[in-house]
Amino acid sequence: MNDQISFFEQVNRNFDRAAIFTKHPPTLLEQIKKCNCIYQVAFPLRRDDGSFEVINAWRAEHSHHKLPTKGGIRYSMGVNADEVEALAALMTYKCAVVDVPFGGAKGGIRIDRTAYSDGELERITRRFTFELAKKGFIGPGIDVPAPDFGTGAREMAWIVDTYQQIHHDELNAIACVTGKPVPLGGIRGREEATGLGVYYGIREACEIAEEMQALGLEPGVGGKRVVVQGLGNVGSHAARFLANEGGAKIIAVAEHDGGIFDEGGLAIDELVAHRAETGSILGFPGAQALPTTEGALELDCDILVPAALENVITKANQDRVKARIIAEAANGPVTSQASELLQDRGTLIIPDTYLNAGGVTVSYFEWLKNLSHVRFGRLEKRFDEHAFRRVLTAVEGATERAFPSHMLEVLAKGADERDLVYSGLEETMVVAFQGLREIQKRHGGRPDLRAAAFISAIDKIIAAYESRGIFP
Numbered sequence: 372m373n374d375q376i377s378f379f380e381q382v383n384r385n386f387d388r389a390a391i392f393t394k395h396p397p398t399l400l401e402q403i404k405k406c407n408c409i410y411q412v413a414f415p416l417r418r419d420d421g422s423f424e425v426i427n428a429w430r431a432e433h434s435h436h437k438l439p440t441k442g443g444i445r446y447s448m449g450v451n452a453d454e455v456e457a458l459a460a461l462m463t464y465k466c467a468v469v470d471v472p473f474g475g476a477k478g479g480i481r482i483d484r485t486a487y488s489d490g491e492l493e494r495i496t497r498r499f500t501f502e503l504a505k506k507g508f509i510g511p512g513i514d515v516p517a518p519d520f521g522t523g524a525r526e527m528a529w530i531v532d533t534y535q536q537i538h539h540d541e542l543n544a545i546a547c548v549t550g551k552p553v554p555l556g557g558i559r560g561r562e563e564a565t566g567l568g569v570y571y572g573i574r575e576a577c578e579i580a581e582e583m584q585a586l587g588l589e590p591g592v593g594g595k596r597v598v599v600q601g602l603g604n605v606g607s608h609a610a611r612f613l614a615n616e617g618g619a620k621i622i623a624v625a626e627h628d629g630g631i632f633d634e635g636g637l638a639i640d641e642l643v644a645h646r647a648e649t650g651s652i653l654g655f656p657g658a659q660a661l662p663t664t665e666g667a668l669e670l671d672c673d674i675l676v677p678a679a680l681e682n683v684i685t686k687a688n689q690d691r692v693k694a695r696i697i698a699e700a701a702n703g704p705v706t707s708q709a710s711e712l713l714q715d716r717g718t719l720i721i722p723d724t725y726l727n728a729g730g731v732t733v734s735y736f737e738w739l740k741n742l743s744h745v746r747f748g749r750l751e752k753r754f755d756e757h758a759f760r761r762v763l764t765a766v767e768g769a770t771e772r773a774f775p776s777h778m779l780e781v782l783a784k785g786a787d788e789r790d791l792v793y794s795g796l797e798e799t800m801v802v803a804f805q806g807l808r809e810i811q812k813r814h815g816g817r818p819d820l821r822a823a824a825f826i827s828a829i830d831k832i833i834a835a836y837e838s839r840g841i842f843p
């Protein structure tokens with residue numbers, strides 16, 4: 372708990388701040404806020420040394436207004452009922468903001484994953500999947516988990532394998548979880564999707580000249596000085612795209628064991644490789660060590676990207692945060708009270724409910740791929756390439772000039788799965804951002820981006836209930 376109120380209360384407080392801009396009946400708003408159901412389970416783990424341990428785990432399904440519900444599974448010592456309910460609620464709102472037709476869910480196991488062997492982690496994951504299946508908390512049309520803090524494609528592979536052992540005759544069993552390895556029904560582009568979506572979202576926000584002017588910044592991502600907290604899945608890919616595609620300068624990175632700084636800009640690909648090799652970002656050649664890991668949040672920079680955990684910017688440290696833009700790549704990194712204080716001071720916050728929706732967007736594409744049992748691009752790629760070549764040949768004939776072969780290759784390329792995923796993700800993030808701006812304009816600029824995201828979600832959820840006659 373931080374800033375006196377729990378994480379779920381903070382999400383609800385953000386909801387309430389937005390709800391005042393809507394005219395929906397209070398009881399309906401109350402219903403939307405509630406977590407529809409939560410399953411708590413304890414099971415034994417036999418450790419490698421033969422001893423036993425009790426493992427505690429949760430799965431919350433926040434809203435069944437659309438099915439299946441969707442949300443990650445995290446392995447962290449911070450997991451508890453309040454946290455999964457809060458994160459499940461954020462998933463509901465996030466899916467609505469980016470028009471992904473799922474309700475929100477979240478799960479977690481309270482473990483420090485570094486304290487367990489691979490074999491132990493596999494036994495924990497498989498047992499949790501079995502417990503979820505027993506109670507109807509997993510299934511392609513029921514509830515579909517994904518990776519989150521402390522989990523990745525490997526854990527998702529164990530989940531799908533366990534589910535398929537139980538439901539061996541279910542045609543769409545492979546769609547019971549997303550974020551799987553590609554040979555097991557995963558989709559190209561899922562791994563980097565959340566970080567890429569973070570980049571697209573920041574890019575859209577930085578394009579608005581008057582907003583940037585108000586912050587004393589030039590429009591565009593190029594040249595912006597960026598600090599990233601957490602170099603895991605989301606943080607590393609966000610940093611990579613911000614630097615390599617957007618031309619931003621990543622001046623500092625913080626991890627659980629310390630932070631590093633380089634005003635000239637850290638080479639992110641090399642830093643990720645350095646961490647993979649040594650186990651730490653510390654000791655990266657040419658970078659300066661920061662005195663504390665938390666200190667990174669307080670560095671003078673244009674964009675701060677908290678991409679580790681929730682509640683890292685609170686009432687206690689918000690007044691020391693100097694970033695002009697805070698891009699919430701993690702879920703709930705800024706408490707609701709800190710958020711209000713920062714925005715009062717003029718800081719632009721790009722909210723998690725929009726910004727990190729790239730993961731669930733591409734999870735949606737993966738789920739669609741699994742249900743259709745065909746890779747995106749398989750049917751049309753060659754057809755498109757042949758059609759492009761016919762056009763290019765006609766142009767060559769008409770102009771009597773041949774395209775250089777390297778140009779021909781680029782111009783005649785049909786879209787493969789990754790191209791289509793990136794394109795669908797970009798479209799989703801751009802359209803959703805335009806939607807938030809329209810909501811802001813409709814309300815005379817009074818709601819901030821977080822409130823606009825909640826208004827967007829509330830309106831869409833109510834519309835979904837109403838269309839089924841549930842809220843007449």
Ligand code: NAD
Nearest residue numbers: 519520521565601602603604605625626627679701702730
């Ligand atoms: P991850 O486990 O891959 O990475 C988290 C990183 O944060 C790790 O490198 C960890 O060492 C680091 N970290 C932990 N404590 C820290 C601290 N005190 N200071 C600095 N760094 C610290 O997890 P992830 O999947 O990248 O998720 C990160 C955040 O993004 C979470 O809030 C998660 O809910 C959210 N998120 C993830 C996805 C996704 O697709 N993975 C999607 C949406 C939101």
